[in-house]
Amino acid sequence: MTLDFFIQNFINAMQWGSFLALIAVGYTLVYGVLLLINFAHGDIFMVGAYTGYFIGTFLTNNFEIKLPFDLPSWVVIPLTIVATMFITALVGVAIERIAYRPLRNRGAHRLYLVITALMFGLLLEYGNLALLGASDRQFPNLFDKIIYSIGGITVTNIKIYVILLSFLIMGILWWIVQKTRWGMAMRAISYDRLAVPLMGISVDQIILFTFVLGSSMAALAGIMYGTAFPILRFNMGMLVGWQAFIAAVVGGIGSIRGAMVGGYILGFTQIFVAAFLPSTYRDLIAFVVLLLILAIKPTGLFGVPRRTKV
């Protein structure tokens, strides 16, 4: 293996791992406060990608309805990001309000909540299929792609942005959870939920905040994914979501650090397997590796302490 070849795959793995990590974090955040595996989360990512597609297409004047003027990309990009995060967070919060909270308040068994989550994911997916049709969508070019070639390595500016932005976002998330009072409340809930209201904290409010956080991160992942791999399909959320979910479990569900590490482990395994073997072996071997990790450490790499028994 030449060094060039290694670096090339390393960069690809960093990009792919970043997507998985960003989505995995969303699973783990909700699990941390609700002990709920939010199976709709992969489809929230899909909603993010499609919302970004519509807003980006509109703002770059490629939509049926036209703006009377062209916007410069320094306006289009932040506007697309903010609006997409906002709308996707609304969808995430709506699911919590419409589906999960009423069930929770009536003391439903957790299995029903998980199945409801799964069904809401399917609802989003097939709702998309019904409304938008089966044809793929082309994600708009929010900025021009530049390809750099250094020796045998080619890197696009998109890859660099995706990797750097993911790191930035995860850094911000880390700060929110560790340093803000909302983050502190989230951590407290994951340890002993019943003691939290005794501190004068509304648990529902923290849960809502958690959904906002997880969904807006999925939205960012959706935009970046669309920019890196511009073909959107209605079931993309399911395909990427399952992998991110598994990454979160391998990292230790409930642990943010675990979700990030799990995302990169899966990303690296997949890319490097594909680099040496036929790509049809990729996921077989990647998931065998994850199974082995779980067999050695069944609580995941960074299992979290928890008072309330699961």
Place this chain on the structure above:
Amino acid sequence: MLLSIKDLVVSYGAIEALHGISFDVEEGEIATLIGANGAGKSTTLWSIVRQITEMGGRVVSGSIEFKGEDLLKYPPHDIVNQLGITLVPEGRRVFGNLSVLENLKIAAYGRKDNKGIEEDFKRVFKIFPRLEERKSQLADLLSGGEQQMLAVGRSMMNRGKLMLLDEPSMGLAPILVKELFENLAKINQEGTTILLVEQNAHLALRYATKAYVIETGTITLSGTSEEVEKNPEVKKAYLGT
């Protein structure tokens, strides 16, 4: 009357745990509710802080009034933030994954007055100097006694009017128990009314001015601590004399 409970009936599913209990707590006093295992002491306290549903129970009938106002219409977090009622729960329940300081900070969640919060940290650390020494340590790593101090410290962070304590002496060495109760008396003198739930009747009666005895969901005796202490039934059942 600060707290007034009338004919409170609470059930867990089909099982009735409180069969219509009534009692009062007056402003400024230390009142105690003593009773054996399973008598319904914790059930009473979780009902007051409006968290009995989370525990799997339900207030069937009766009323709980705080300063003459119906307490049952407040959501749990407002019981703390608006009414100033705090519970030091059975088994301490400190957040083990948070530092000592964070445990205190989170207890002041509803407050915006940073200056006042700082003052209250000082107040807590003055009463429990050991917490200050360990303030950046995870609460999980504290000893049982230190965790109990932290649990009490947490409930001091709201400048609460009423502090409910559920068996604070449980699992503590006698010397620590004495220290803790002296501190509770101090907190009481600083203006916090206390409702103390205990199995350790000796101890509770020594510090409280008024006492209620609860037996399997019914209050069987009430009066000043002296009266209750002299009662032959109590002597036999709870004081071991």
